[in-house]
Amino acid sequence: MTDFKTSTGNGGETHQQASGDAAVLTTNHGVPVSDNQNSLRSGERGPTLLEDFVLREKIFHFDHERIPERIVHARGSGAHGVFEATDDISDLSKAAVFTKGEKTEVFVRFSTVAGGAGSVDTPRDVRGFAVKFYTREGNWDLVGNNIPVFFIQDAIKFPDLVHAVKMEADRAYPQAGSAHDTFWDWASLMPESTHMLMWAMSDRTLPRSLRMMEGFGVHTFKLVNAEGKASFVKFHWKPRLGIQSTIWDEALKLQAADNDYHRRDLWESIDTGAFPQWDLGIQVFDQAFADAQPYDVLDATKLIPEEVVPVRIIGTMTLNRNVDNFFAETEQVAFLPTNIVPGVDFSNDPLLQGRLFSYLDTQKSRLGTTNFHQIPVNAPRCPMHNFQRDGMMQTQVPKGRANYEPNSLAAHGEEGGPRESQAGFATVNAATGPNEQGDKLRIRAETFADHFSQARLFYRSQDAHEQAHIASSFVFELSKVGVLEQVPPRMVANLRNVDEDLAKRVADGLGIDLPEKAKAAREPVDMAPSDALSIHKNMKSTLEGRSVGILIADGTDAAELDAVIKAVEAEKARAIIVAPKVGGAKLSDGTMRKADGQLAGSPSQIFDAVAIILSDAGCKMLLKEAAAVQFAMDAFGHLKAIGASAAAKPLLDKAGAEPDAGVTDLGKAFIAAAKHRFYDREPNVRMLA
Numbered sequence: 001m002t003d004f005k006t007s008t009g010n011g012g013e014t015h016q017q018a019s020g021d022a023a024v025l026t027t028n029h030g031v032p033v034s035d036n037q038n039s040l041r042s043g044e045r046g047p048t049l050l051e052d053f054v055l056r057e058k059i060f061h062f063d064h065e066r067i068p069e070r071i072v073h074a075r076g077s078g079a080h081g082v083f084e085a086t087d088d089i090s091d092l093s094k095a096a097v098f099t100k101g102e103k104t105e106v107f108v109r110f111s112t113v114a115g116g117a118g119s120v121d122t123p124r125d126v127r128g129f130a131v132k133f134y135t136r137e138g139n140w141d142l143v144g145n146n147i148p149v150f151f152i153q154d155a156i157k158f159p160d161l162v163h164a165v166k167m168e169a170d171r172a173y174p175q176a177g178s179a180h181d182t183f184w185d186w187a188s189l190m191p192e193s194t195h196m197l198m199w200a201m202s203d204r205t206l207p208r209s210l211r212m213m214e215g216f217g218v219h220t221f222k223l224v225n226a227e228g229k230a231s232f233v234k235f236h237w238k239p240r241l242g243i244q245s246t247i248w249d250e251a252l253k254l255q256a257a258d259n260d261y262h263r264r265d266l267w268e269s270i271d272t273g274a275f276p277q278w279d280l281g282i283q284v285f286d287q288a289f290a291d292a293q294p295y296d297v298l299d300a301t302k303l304i305p306e307e308v309v310p311v312r313i314i315g316t317m318t319l320n321r322n323v324d325n326f327f328a329e330t331e332q333v334a335f336l337p338t339n340i341v342p343g344v345d346f347s348n349d350p351l352l353q354g355r356l357f358s359y360l361d362t363q364k365s366r367l368g369t370t371n372f373h374q375i376p377v378n379a380p381r382c383p384m385h386n387f388q389r390d391g392m393m394q395t396q397v398p399k400g401r402a403n404y405e406p407n408s409l410a411a412h413g414e415e416g417g418p419r420e421s422q423a424g425f426a427t428v429n430a431a432t433g434p435n436e437q438g439d440k441l442r443i444r445a446e447t448f449a450d451h452f453s454q455a456r457l458f459y460r461s462q463d464a465h466e467q468a469h470i471a472s473s474f475v476f477e478l479s480k481v482g483v484l485e486q487v488p489p490r491m492v493a494n495l496r497n498v499d500e501d502l503a504k505r506v507a508d509g510l511g512i513d514l515p516e517k518a519k520a521a522r523e524p525v526d527m528a529p530s531d532a533l534s535i536h537k538n539m540k541s542t543l544e545g546r547s548v549g550i551l552i553a554d555g556t557d558a559a560e561l562d563a564v565i566k567a568v569e570a571e572k573a574r575a576i577i578v579a580p581k582v583g584g585a586k587l588s589d590g591t592m593r594k595a596d597g598q599l600a601g602s603p604s605q606i607f608d609a610v611a612i613i614l615s616d617a618g619c620k621m622l623l624k625e626a627a628a629v630q631f632a633m634d635a636f637g638h639l640k641a642i643g644a645s646a647a648a649k650p651l652l653d654k655a656g657a658e659p660d661a662g663v664t665d666l667g668k669a670f671i672a673a674a675k676h677r678f679y680d681r682e683p684n685v686r687m688l689a
């Protein structure tokens with residue numbers, strides 16, 4: 001009989017040697033396994049035996065490895081961290097998590113919305129921003145997005161929204177994108193989605209990094225202090241690295257360059273100790289303020305401009321630990337808007353109210369058991385006691401007879417179990433909003449009727465480049481609408497209520513006549529523009545947390561290369577060397593310099609700025625390499641800084657990278673330029689709507 005264990009080198013002995021002192025391989029039930037290469041057969045070439053419990057268990061478990069993916073937000077990346085409260089807000093909230101100086105463990109999961117778990121990281125899409133705070137008073141989940149408003153006002157529309165945006169029901173495409181018939185059919189028939197559409201068509205949905213986007217709790221919530229006094233609140237996450245987005249052409253090309261662009265970026269930052277941080281901010285207001293606004297604060301399609309109610313920073317979150325296992329943690333984490341702690345409370349926002357129902361169902365369906373709270377990533381870090389018992393996959397072993405209350409077991413010397421506490425969560429009992437009490441009505445409040453004023457506010461708060469991006473996104477997306485010819489004009493008819501110029505640009509871009517203006521449920525009003533809504537007006541002049549790609553080839557000047565690397569690293573950015581061969585290039589001083597990435601697999605879209613350091617001979621060689629020409633062409637087209645050695649000029653010329661403020665030599669000017677994008681360049685490189 002042939003012994004594959006020895007003759008192939010794949011056998012148990014060889015494995016043990018390779019893994020040193022590794023633990024002994026066992027079955028799930030602890031039985032040591034002697035052969036993990038061959039199943040048990042009846043004769044050397046005979047059929048496999050039913051008796052082979054090792055094979056059966058291994059394949060059985062493998063066959064059941066997958067659980068249902070999330071219906072939305074299926075693709076995500078998670079990390080552990082800590083939240084530290086930095087301000088005293090005890091006058092507003094009694095929550096322990098907000099006690100000044102308190103440190104609370106957190107788990108965060110960022111996600112795209114529409115695509116499946118294996119889809120790409122950089123489609124035009126909203127990003128989920130869900131934070132689980134393991135507070136000493138129980139878990140608090142702030143399950144938000146990177147956009148402060150939502151598509152719909154009432155949770156009853158959520159299944160329609162999700163069905164419309166996900167891949168179409170019969171053909172199962174497109175994956176992870178809204179540019180298709182059914183989404184725009186639905187959206188053009190839902191005027192209340194217009195405000196969120198403005199955000200979705202802006203560069204907010206093209207974040208450069210998960211570390212460089214804002215987060216929002218979206219709904220109005222309540223803070224409750226020790227006296228039971230409630231205030232309204234909206235939650236904001238502000239990234240320490242500033243907000244930065246890519247542009248559409250870059251995001252498209254990133255899909256080809258690196259499917260895992262955001263996941264990798266998050267992992268590598270944490271892995272290398274560049275811990276991402278966000279400040280938590282609150283906008284606090286009262287009923288009198290709410291009543292005085294021209295919109296309803298319970299309407300999730302509305303925001304409160306920061307210029308009207310400033311954001312007060314109350315703490316900082318630092319993500320400092322990658323997960324040990326993606327499935328066990330990032331996939332199994334279960335967020336519930338109903339996870340709330342004393343000191344915070346819900347509002348009557350009808351979207352939030354619907355969410356309070358939905359998430360519990362989802363977790364049971366995804367994780368298969370009502371005991372999903374026992375999975376380590378979901379379990380509270382504080383003690384947890386109640387009389388809930390049994391159920392599938394019960395992993396705890398409650399002791400004694402106390403599985404009911406009231407009981408008098410203690411009188412008999414037995415464990416009686418937990419008791420209610422006055423300090424426990426108590427719903428705020430005050431008139432806190434319109435329709436707090438009243439008749440049962442299947443109705444939308446009249447105060448929810450204005451669908452366009454804030455869409456206009458958003459559009460008019462953007463700078464000219466951002467407005468051009470929004471108009472162009474509408475054109476791109478609506479151009480992808482196929483047979484439903486009525487849809488683009490219907491959408492443009494809605495946009496006329498937002499801004500006539502925007503509607504005209506979109507109609508022109510589509511090559512259609514300007515349709516009649518859609519009748520608005522309520523005429524929009526002009527609100528004072530809010531600079532806080534613009535990315536460009538808030539971008540940080542920094543290289544921190546970013547990366548510079550440095551293209552080199554044989555003959556590159558060693559001193560010039562080292563100077564650029566040093567200058568980039570001094571700014572807390574990463575210098576990544578790209579060369580035609582990953583083994584590296586032979587520099588001017590005769591030394592070999594290893595590359596971090598091979599040119600063909602490291603296009604310039606994965607960097608924030610590029611340096612091209614070539615000798616005459618190196619440049620001559622790269623003029624014949626399309627990937628090198630494309631490297632410069634895309635960096636220029638994506639409005640990035642390009643620092644180049646004098647000898648690299650022919651490559652820039654071939655790439656059409658004309659001299660401008662962002663095209664510099666390799667000195668200080670390059671580092672200064674690399675902190676910015678050159679949006680003024682854009683009209684020279686592409687026609688925008």
Ligand code: HDD
Pocket residue numbers: 070071072073076109110111127128129130143144145149150154155156158217218219300333334335351354355358359362363
């Ligand atoms: Fe939701 C997941 C955010 C409205 C129903 N939602 C989910 C996640 C985020 C959000 C970040 C992913 C959590 C994770 O990483 O595991 N959802 C929002 C925001 C909304 C919103 C900011 C509006 C302000 N969602 C919303 C409504 C409903 C749902 C109105 C249903 C009535 N959401 C779900 C869900 C999901 C979910 C189906 C899928 C996976 C999950 O819950 O755990 O229950």
